[in-house]
Amino acid sequence: MELYKIHPQHYVAVDCVILGYQDEEIKLLLYPRSFEPYKGKWSLLGGFVQDNESADEAAARILKQTTGLEQIFLEQVASFSEPDRDPEARVISLAYYALIRIDLHDEEKVKDNGAYWVSISKLPNLIFDHQQMFEKALVKLQQKAGYSLCGHELLPERFTLIQLRKLYEAIFRREFDPGNFRKKMLSLDVLEKLKEKDVSESRKGAFYYRVKEGWDEKDSERIVKL
Amino acid sequence: MELYKIHPQHYVAVDCVILGYQDEEIKLLLYPRSFEPYKGKWSLLGGFVQDNESADEAAARILKQTTGLEQIFLEQVASFSEPDRDPEARVISLAYYALIRIDLHDEEKVKDNGAYWVSISKLPNLIFDHQQMFEKALVKLQQKAGYSLCGHELLPERFTLIQLRKLYEAIFRREFDPGNFRKKMLSLDVLEKLKEKDVSESRKGAFYYRVKEGWDEKDSERIVKL
DNA sequence: ACAAAAGTGTTTAGATTACACCCATGA
DNA sequence: TCATGGGTGTAATCTAAACACTTTTGT
Structure with missing residues (x-):
């Protein structure tokens, strides 16, 4: 002291x-x-x-x-x-x-x-x-x-893959190929497809997803290439 | 105040x-x-x-x-x-x-x-x-x-690719394939091959390299996959 | 010649990218 | 039926990884 x-x-x-x-x-x-x-x-x-x-x-x-x-x-x-x-x-x-x-x-x-x-x-x-x-x-x-997939922190409980992509585009200030982004995210095996659709953005509607139980904070592999 | x-x-x-x-x-x-x-x-x-x-x-x-x-x-x-x-x-x-x-x-x-x-x-x-x-x-x-290639901070001015690999093995606490490590480092285009060899470790001798001028602190692409 | 370390080449598997195409639906 | 976004498939390219092979040199 x-x-x-x-x-x-x-x-x-x-x-x-x-x-x-x-x-x-x-x-x-x-x-x-x-x-x-x-x-x-x-x-x-x-x-x-x-x-x-x-x-x-x-x-x-x-x-x-x-x-x-x-x-x-x-x-x-x-x-x-x-x-x-x-x-x-x-x-x-x-x-x-x-x-x-x-x-x-x-x-x-x-x-x-x-x-x-x-x-x-x-x-x-x-x-x-x-x-x-x-x-x-x-x-x-x-x-x-x-x-890590940070949809959980910034998006509502349920979100579409389009919303998730828009979020990533906002974070990285660049565009992602819609098809490739979707495949990459789904391949991580942390998203759970829900039965409901978001019909506010298109006639067809886009399925909602949510982060699987237990994957809240767990880091996954590299998502975005620098 | x-x-x-x-x-x-x-x-x-x-x-x-x-x-x-x-x-x-x-x-x-x-x-x-x-x-x-x-x-x-x-x-x-x-x-x-x-x-x-x-x-x-x-x-x-x-x-x-x-x-x-x-x-x-x-x-x-x-x-x-x-x-x-x-x-x-x-x-x-x-x-x-x-x-x-x-x-x-x-x-x-x-x-x-x-x-x-x-x-x-x-x-x-x-x-x-x-x-x-x-x-x-x-x-x-x-x-x-x-x-970034952090040979410059921890190694002497001149170093061999084997020494650089040993350094990376110490940092990451794992082994790297000698051939692949060498190719990866050289592909970054930040190393300059010198004329002298380090003959203390082998009969054949290993060429010394040094970090190119201007690349001291510049970050390069991803080197080690997590 | 041969042992030992330095350095090169080849093959395979997987990931990334660009982009064409199909699907579902309300007006 | 057709315009519109949602979603799938595929080929070309690039990268990582495993490992066999060649080179150099003192003894």
Whole structure:
């Protein structure tokens, strides 16, 4: 303890890159900062790590406060520690990213925080190094989607293969051949075909699928070639 | 500033997983902790983040103090922030991993720190969560080696394809077919064949290669299938 | 000449890609 | 019946893997 006391202490924050999927686009939850400096500028949702919690717990707490959701996918992105990254004080920030189903989140809570879902193709300028946090989080999402089938986190319980492909096209910002994508996904043996069809998009209708029991989090083989 | 003051501050440390390659084994630099608690127990090399430096800079500082090396490969692994991870005080630690050429490091400095190179197949118990830090760092190294040719960081300037294969076998803890490995590496078009041979291992001798100019850090395609 | 390590070639199996084609259905 | 998306099949290409084979050189 004595030996530690010669060293400085720092504020430690977590900032969350909260990602969802809606209208064939990946969206990011942002809010206009409510205090100076940079009041009114767009910011990720964040907060400070308290004495009795780990950073993981702090991130989960912030996620629950702002979206009402618990036990959702949440992972570290990187730490950001430039001494002057926040002009007001020395704050070391640990960036996290979360994948949530927009259809499940608590709209009231989001409104209370003054937060908005913004398409990642139309992002405004963000404060501090939050742009970098987002970019690193997107790379992490692409890596995750390349190895595990992340329909479960971003899509509703039931989804069609077309919806899954559109999701992957949004994540990777490129198109996939419909036939080949379908075959690849089915060959992974993690999807269960349901009896119902989604008839909202075509006359013929597309069968719904869902992730098989037990395959929720299990990683599978490589899906998308870099 | 006022708004920040209601939040606690914490000690922030960096711990470095310093990896090298020698005698066909990956080695980790460890030292016996010199103060209580856990005095004498094996620990990664670490230190506290000061007011005027980023965590990256702190890690580079510690690396220079302990090995004498500068401008070497150094990357974040993860943050560790369980409130009681250090029984003495709340310390949030940012883990880094470094790849160094053992043939270049300053043996005096290492001795002064009481540090030793330990083969990763014979690691002792480490304090706190340092074992986890090492394991995550090893995964990161495997990912890096799978995408970029990391001979440059761990091997001498010149190396034979056999030496490179032995390095990859140490990193991935499995064997590679000599013929296929050679063909794969050469097909990447990042190696330059030199005129000299290494004659220490065989009568015939094996040609030395080196990484082509400009390919130092550039990532290439996938090398090792998971 | 031969042992031993360095390096090359060949064959097979599987995955990826592009793209043509068939199917089901409501208007 | 036909337009429209949903879904299947196939051939060409590329890659990984297994393994047999040739080369070089000191003794």
